Amino acid sequence: MPIDRPAAPVTIDAVELEAIELEAIELRVVHLPLVAPFTTSFGTETVREVIVVRVRTSAGDGWGEIVTQQAPLYSSEYTQSAWDVSRRFLAPALLERGTVTPEEVAGILSPFVGHRMAKAGLELAVLDAALRVADRSLATHLGAVRDRIPSGVSVGIQRDPAALVDTVAGYLDEGYARIKIKIKPGRDLRDTAAVRDAFGSIPLQVDANSAYTLADVDTLAELDRFDLLLIEQPLQEDDIVDHATLAARLRTPVCLDESIVSAKAAADALALRAASVINVKAGRVGGYLEAVRVHDLCRSAGVPVWCGGMLETGIGRAANAALAALPGFTLTGDVSASDRFYRRDIVTAPIVLEDGHVRVPSGPGIGVEVDTAFLDEVTVDRVEIRR
Ligand code: SMG
């Protein structure tokens, strides 16, 4: 399968956004309680800790979200690393430039190695500000071709398979179009069998969050009998060759999440046949513009992609809905309704589930307004970096 190298500029709908003049960048650590604990192979969260970014410009504000978690368990980034690098290096570099277009952000931040989630959150805030000035939606700007998308839900590991069946039943009743269950060694075959037995041929996939090694190939091959849509990230982030070895042993398609940190990483993984499906997360690849590049290269290679989630607040959730509306997102993603995680969100009109779908915001920028009074209530730390 020939894999094109990612094109350098994102020629999104051929529109170049005007530069905006940055005056200050505000960062907040926010604590949002989850409606129920969320357990994966690496741990349990009860409160979503996330960084909200506000860029202040001469023409108005823009909002973004840094999707790190409190601890470096999903990836090497975590809240305090993102806070530190954003405060000391990334925000000052942007402010020093003064006037920037969204397309320039990644280049300005590129001397700083890694820290992609931090970079993505800052770029999103600049995008939002510039798009609001241009009266253009993020969805239109990225190349969306749909005004609503089917909505999947990611279900954490439960107390036991019976509890998992109960939880999944609730989401199916709500109308979710696809179920993803988290698995780990010892909580894989029985859990998956329980869901298959209870609900028949529903669209079902599993996510291991890097919990296995090639020594587990026989167990993983047993998942083949469940006709899953895919298995997500069975092995470690840097086990690309092992994923290729595993993929050759499984009938279930292998999808990579943690491993795909850029369009280049996606091209390499496809060239090595380490995956036949890719989960696209803007935070993990350093921004929505890079996420579009991952989409573009997969689309030209005929590889289906879907939009992953990082338990985003209404800010990132709106942006994910825009991304998931691009034509190559042919598989249902983890863009669920806000109330799957939060009783109250930090935006005034949180994303809701309608007939198994969520609507793609069409207003300027990310298309949602931040509820600043509630944001203040859930803010536990705040800093403003000025020019
Ligand atoms: O936002 O719906 C969501 C969560 C989807 O399972 C989800 N995300 O590996 O795909 C993944 C995980 C990463 C976050 S786990 C804390």
Ligand code: MG
């Ligand atoms: Mg995953």
